[in-house]
Amino acid sequence: MDFFLLLISTGLVSGAAYGLIAMGFALIYKATGVVNFAHGELVMLTAYISFSLASAFDLSFFPLMALTIPISMAIGLALERIFIRPMLGEPIFAIVMVTVGLAVILRGVTIMIWGPDPFNATAGLPTGVIEIGSIPFYPAQLYMIGALAVMTLLAWLFLRFSRLGIAMRAVAANETAALLVGISVSRIHAFAWMFSSAIASVAGVLFAANFKLAPDLWFQGLKSFPAVILGGMDSVIGAALAGLIIGVVENLFQGYVGQGLREISGFIVIIIVLMVRPYGLFGSREIERV
Amino acid sequence: MRKHIIAITAALMLSTTAYAAEPGVTDTEIKVGDVNIMTGPASFIGRAVAVGSKIAAAEINAAGGVNGRKIVVVTEDDGYIPARSFQALTKLIEVDGIFALNGTSGTANVLAMMPLITENNLPTVVTTAPNELVYKPVRPSVFTVGASYSDAFYGQLKYIHDNLVKEGGVYGLIRQDDDFGGAIEHGYERAVKEFGLKDAMRLRYKKGTANFAAEMAQMKQAGVNVLANGGIIAGAANILGEARKLGMDMQVAGVWSEDMPPSVNLSAPAGYDYLVADYVALNGPAVDAFLEKAKQFASADEIAAINRYTYITYVGLKVLANAMAQCGQDLTRACTIEKLKATNGFDAGGLTAPISFDNEQQLSGTAVAVYQLNAKDKTFKALTDFVEY
């Protein structure tokens, strides 16, 4: 039983990491229709920036986040204005490929600035072991799960009750109609990128605190794709939930079936689910007029 | 018609190789190639290798070069991708015209380059990929320095069994699911059979895994108290971090990549005084002397990047230069290969055991020394001397 609880608990941690990264993907896809292939690199870049800040100023966690989140929002805004805004109106494939090119650039720039060495990035969190019941946790792991819960709640409240959130949902549903109602679509796009970067920074900082900061952190972006798909590409809450599911499933597979099946178990799950629900668990079905 | 095709093709192929009498050698310089990991996350290895080549070349050139010819190191990047290694070596051979090869990147990379190496009879010293596949079957122009991962792990497990956990040892292995992991399991298997160890759990994981919670939970459930840790860098650190969280009390044997300073920084906080076995010296007078030399020839940034890969590349280039020097003024690839093959007891300045290539597999430096980390002050203590296992 202990073994089972251990697997579930740590599955929730890695699932929370997937979920946070997936939420960023889903937010941009929901608001702009673009699959941001550079999201993993954005997570990595913001994690490195927070590492530099933490080493320079010796901050604890919440002050560090208070500093990192605005900076990453600024970076998200800058990337959107420089790379995506000029592509307004172009075919969607071209914009997606621009994000691929952007990913290559961000990867190279990160190594050029910080070098290829891996770092211990504790993000100002304590490092002693905490016991909840009989399960041991590192504070960084608890913070990861907590961050997912907080972010999901914030996202739900935002999209449901705030003017900006409702405007975002309107833009996601039908851009032309949103323009007709007076919503500035380009501002919504900018906000989507800003908030996605904010979530990315939280994901990056906590991921580095849990699993070390290395220049191959961008690969986690690719590994979070199953969570995005499972939850439905345009459902932010769904992405968070799907991330948790995939994290737990991966751990259970590795623990009970074993032998390197961790990675592909997530993919097998999404293949099976997609055969039954082709738009993911919570995704909205695209209505086509014939 | 068929004869015509064969004749024309043969003539064309001959014509392209006829001019290549002795490429890379002029009266004033010798070009040595280096296919290296200069981009991507693994580039801290490539950086260290480049520093090693630079220091060795600078030292040799400062002493007058090889029979009056200066060594020029030409580097090409492969980003740890085997297809690019092949292309990089083609460029080095065709466009830059190198004489010999000293940097060979990883195992899959050097295997991808092998057909080109044998075709051109390129004298090659392999120091960073001592995998069995490189020297079995043996290629006439390839000389390998380095112990196998298998021997390294066997040596550590032997030490643990003899000195640290004399009885009641429950052994576990966690390794990557590729040839590197396979070599580690080979050494583990050998120790298990020879010492009759209790083999409780063997786990594989895919390269790039960051979350080892399930694996360590399985280890804990099996009651493992001696871990053969086949993880590297961040992976190894995460494995030890999970073990510390679960409160596992154990001895750990690790890969030699864990004696590099960045890896130590990652793993030390978990508090395990883990062992490593390496065919390169990590401390002692040899290393101190090397660092003195380094200050002369390298910048401060480069010195900060020095790790075991620097030492081994330095030794590789010195052995190559030594063989080239013995050929005198008439420097050819065939002569260099002959002299390399005859190398016996070349003194590597104590950085490794003496180098001798006069065996069937043209393999040397197979003796490993076992070191233990002191996690608190991040230093290594030598537990054994260089021993052949």
Next chain:
Amino acid sequence: MRTGHYKESLGQLVALTDSPTVKAWSIGLVVVLLAAPFAIGNYGLTLMVSALIAVIGAVGLNMLTGTTGLISLGQAGFLAVGAYTNAILLADFGWPVWLSLPAAGIAAAIVSIIVGIPSLRLKGLYLAITTLAFAFIINHIILYAEWLTHGPNGVFVTGATLFDIDLQKGKPLYYLTLGITILTILAALNISRTRIGRAWMAIRDHDIAARVMGIDLVRYKLLAFMCSSFIVGIAGALISLQIRFVNIDVFALILSIEALAIIILGGLGSIAGAVLGAVFLSFLPEAIRLFFTAFVDPNSTFYTSYVFEIRGVVYGVVIVVFLRFVPDGLIGLWRNVRKYWSNWPLAY
């Protein structure tokens, strides 16, 4: 200026082109390619072979993504299947190369049916990620099926000889690849003009309407997967012949993304675009290298310590800038140039 198209026989109707200019230029291009090995050295030949293999792979992917509209990120998996099949048949079973190459294609096609069946209901990115998932799974299976694939040790590919000529070196490999490339392009051009090609385009444009008109989606989608993967499998087999060593490290997932980049940069949906995109992206790293050696001072320390990373970043910058100014891809650029040329001094 042409004023009408008079076709008098069935042969003329189904010919790929009736314009003597197009025929002349095509023949000229083929002659240049045939004569190229006598002018460029071995390194240039290696680059050309890589570029031609990229062309074959791109034409295959274009059949699936450009013509049928099924986005696939699983190309790395099909390349791996083709390469491993070719390698194992050549090295372990001693098959002759003219049998192992088609067998590689057929193996990839069979695997693609397995990939295609769960993907029938999926659209857009869902389909792309499912194919990505299959690529992961294929890699995993190849790694663990050690009894067949030598697991992580990889397979050395030797023994590809035809009429006693070793096909894995220099000029013979180039001519083999060139021949297969020409055949592939002709096949793709022809298929897209048949009933099958038109059905694919209908599926791409609006699949529900296509179904309503009687096009069997299941059959044609699976056919698209099969034909595309056959070609990609052969491309993988050629990779194995060139590099002479296969290992799953050679077929990392990044290849799938690069393949998609080739298609999009060349212009989605057009075979000529796929060819142009493949050639462009294959020679881009080399062009960047030459640019740097010619124009940048090699002595500044920032440059020397990061020269390779900088080249990587420039690669990304070129892609971004290119798409900014030519979002329709290289084929769009070509069409604009052609229109400008034929319309000048008029605007339209």
